Amino acid sequence: MKSEFTYISPRSLEEALKILEDRGEGAQVIAGGTDLMIQIREGKLGAGLLVDITYIPELRFIREEGNQIKLGPLVTHAELASSGVIKNGASVLERAAHSVGSPQIRNMGTIGGNIVNASPAADTIPALVVLDAQVTLMRKGRKRTLPITDLYIGPYKTIIEPHELLVEITFTKLDDGWRSSFIKLARRRALAIARINIAALAKMEGAKAKEVRISVGSSTPTPCRMGEVETLLTGEVPSLALIEEAALRAAQEMVKRSGVRPSTEYKRPAVQGLVEKALREVFDLGYET
Numbered sequence: 663m664k665s666e667f668t669y670i671s672p673r674s675l676e677e678a679l680k681i682l683e684d685r686g687e688g689a690q691v692i693a694g695g696t697d698l699m700i701q702i703r704e705g706k707l708g709a710g711l712l713v714d715i716t717y718i719p720e721l722r723f724i725r726e727e728g729n730q731i732k733l734g735p736l737v738t739h740a741e742l743a744s745s746g747v748i749k750n751g752a753s754v755l756e757r758a759a760h761s762v763g764s765p766q767i768r769n770m771g772t773i774g775g776n777i778v779n780a781s782p783a784a785d786t787i788p789a790l791v792v793l794d795a796q797v798t799l800m801r802k803g804r805k806r807t808l809p810i811t812d813l814y815i816g817p818y819k820t821i822i823e824p825h826e827l828l829v830e831i832t833f834t835k836l837d838d839g840w841r842s843s844f845i846k847l848a849r850r851r852a853l854a855i856a857r858i859n860i861a862a863l864a865k866m867e868g869a870k871a872k873e874v875r876i877s878v879g880s881s882t883p884t885p886c887r888m889g890e891v892e893t894l895l896t897g898e899v900p901s902l903a904l905i906e907e908a909a910l911r912a913a914q915e916m917v918k919r920s921g922v923r924p925s926t927e928y929k930r931p932a933v934q935g936l937v938e939k940a941l942r943e944v945f946d947l948g949y950e951t
């Protein structure tokens with residue numbers, strides 16, 4: 663099916679919100695277009711109005727405010743991967759952005775598009791989940807802020823209404839006590855999309871893990887933290903035996919959440935191995951030789 667679109671590029675947030683209010687149901691927001699253009703080319707979207715938000719300066723920023731980092735949805739993966747603010751305050755997100763696609767995709771693709779497209783394989787989502795990120799959605803006359811995990815109701819499905827724009831992503835900066843890991847398993851090609859990706863954070867207090875956060879992408883119906891694994895590790899002195907136990911539990915928790923599927927046979931050991939690798943990194947426990 664060939665799609666027919668008309669195109670408009672508002673120059674301010676106010677103008678974009680007005681267009682979406684008037685034309686919401688028949689309008690489609692486009693940012694970098696790296697996901698959307700493929701859907702259009704494949705005929706998955708019907709005719710309508712394409713609202714290109716690329717030229718809205720209010721949506722492109724990386725800001726530090728006190729202990730918070732605030733991002734506009736138009737920040738590209740390349741900008742995230744080269745930002746000093748992100749490197750210092752959210753290195754897990756820097757690594758996730760760096761792992762995206764190819765230089766061309768990182769230059770065009772935005773964090774907002776990655777979040778809203780809601781692909782289970784999206785690389786920034788597990789990183790934002792362990793950062794406990796909040797997202798702000800706006801439509802004319804209304805603004806709402808919610809945890810990023812509340813956005814998702816299924817693969818490629820969010821609660822975002824047709825009249826709404828994602829306008830901000832916020833999270834607390836990680837201070838020096840945090841260690842982080844981001845690991846991605848993908849088919850080995852430059853443009854590989856993640857088959858599984860893991861984001862992990864740990865904050866130590868002396869020898870004990872004061873707080874642990876872990877999210878496994880591409881493996882659960884909606885993005886989430888692995889609560890049982892986090893509880894197992896929190897307050898404990900991490901050892902190789904404990905990490906191995908945690909990795910096994912992560913694989914079990916993944917199956918519990920997603921049910922047994924054709925991919926489970928491959929994903930269960932893969933999740934186990936990758937979680938173990940991520941935890942060894944955050945707890946600074948190398949492999950025995």
Ligand SMILES: Cc1cc2nc3c(=O)[nH]c(=O)nc-3n(C[C@H](O)[C@H](O)[C@H](O)COP(=O)(O)OP(=O)(O)OC[C@H]3O[C@@H](n4cnc5c(N)ncnc54)[C@H](O)[C@@H]3O)c2cc1C
Binds near residue numbers: 693695764854
């Ligand atoms: C070859 C290739 C390789 C890729 N590799 C990776 C990879 O390794 N990792 C990865 O995570 N992704 C990858 N992607 C997917 C894609 O590049 C990312 O998801 C990218 O971040 C999407 O951003 P965009 O700005 O291009 O989104 P667009 O395509 O412009 O939009 C995507 C969706 O988000 C909506 N949208 C965008 N911005 C907003 C907003 N502010 N408010 C409301 N709705 C909005 C659009 O309406 C659309 O539904 C790849 C894509 C390609 C083509």
